[in-house]
Amino acid sequence: MKVLAYLLRTHFHRLVVGMLVCSALAFGxxxxxxxxxxxxxxxxxxLHAENPSVTKEEILQRxxxxxxxxxxxxxxxxxxxxxxxxxxxxxxxxxxxxxYTNSKSNFNKAPNSFLVQEVEGRPPGVALDYAMGExxxxxxxxxxxxxVWGFDISDAGVALAQKRAKELGLTLHTAAxxxxxxxxGKERFDLILFSWSMPLVPVERVLDSLKPGGIVVMECGxxxxxxxxxxxxxxxxxIEFYEIVRAKSDFYDRRDTDVLRMVxxxx
Numbered sequence: 001m002k003v004l005a006y007l008l009r010t011h012f013h014r015l016v017v018g019m020l021v022c023s024a025l026a027f028g029x030x031x032x033x034x035x036x037x038x039x040x041x042x043x044x045x046x047l048h049a050e051n052p053s054v055t056k057e058e059i060l061q062r063x064x065x066x067x068x069x070x071x072x073x074x075x076x077x078x079x080x081x082x083x084x085x086x087x088x089x090x091x092x093x094x095x096x097x098x099x100y101t102n103s104k105s106n107f108n109k110a111p112n113s114f115l116v117q118e119v120e121g122r123p124p125g126v127a128l129d130y131a132m133g134e135x136x137x138x139x140x141x142x143x144x145x146x147x148v149w150g151f152d153i154s155d156a157g158v159a160l161a162q163k164r165a166k167e168l169g170l171t172l173h174t175a176a177x178x179x180x181x182x183x184x185g186k187e188r189f190d191l192i193l194f195s196w197s198m199p200l201v202p203v204e205r206v207l208d209s210l211k212p213g214g215i216v217v218m219e220c221g222x223x224x225x226x227x228x229x230x231x232x233x234x235x236x237x238x239i240e241f242y243e244i245v246r247a248k249s250d251f252y253d254r255r256d257t258d259v260l261r262m263v264x265x266x267x
């Protein structure tokens with residue numbers, strides 16, 4: 001009987017894990033969004049390289065012109081441009097769902113090295129992993145004893161983070177939402193991490209959730225905010241560390257790029 005009970009428990013555990021994996025793989029993957037990856041990762045960066053100040057309206061206009069030159073029907077051009085204008089959040093969610101459930105996606109699956117450097121020797125507290133992806137940094141902090149909260153627009157990414165946390169006996173407080181829907185609260189966090197992400201809401205909303213003496217740790221590419229944009233964004237804080245280095249990106253096929261790194265403390 002004990003052997004039978006053990007086998008049943010083991011089978012149930014494997015079944016649950018399998019269901020979690022399958023549910024994560026089922027997120028997104030809408031065929032009508034197939035065009036978005038090329039638009040996001042190829043067309044838009046090329047335009048920005050030609051003209052960094054190009055507007056959203058100009059991007060859509062140029063995209064429509066390019067599609068027309070490729071023989072794409074006007075009805076399809078109208079469908080794509082309408083989706084980009086009205087359902088950008090859904091397109092982004094689908095994009096990242098595909099990214100995190102594709103075994104060939106090339107990104108740093110280890111904790112961000114700058115985060116590792118900055119939390120070494122710090123006593124654990126309460127952390128927010130902003131746009132947490134599949135949880136590589138959130139799980140690292142939880143292993144160190146931090147109480148970790150996080151959110152991401154990718155519900156598949158959040159599901160994978162929770163699956164891995166449960167396998168390790170860790171607790172993560174997560175939400176699959178965009179930042180405009182997240183409840184930041186007031187003076188909740190000792191650390192807010194932006195690892196290859198940036199706030200798309202007024203930064204004051206985020207900083208209100210940081211405790212006095214709490215820190216923001218941020219790393220991203222220079223094309224995210226411009227070479228001094230990060231300093232301007234967090235001007236209300238005390239900048240403790242800032243550098244621009246040539247280094248390997250955590251994302252974007254791990255290519256070498258200008259990387260901005262900052263630590264800022266709330267007075």
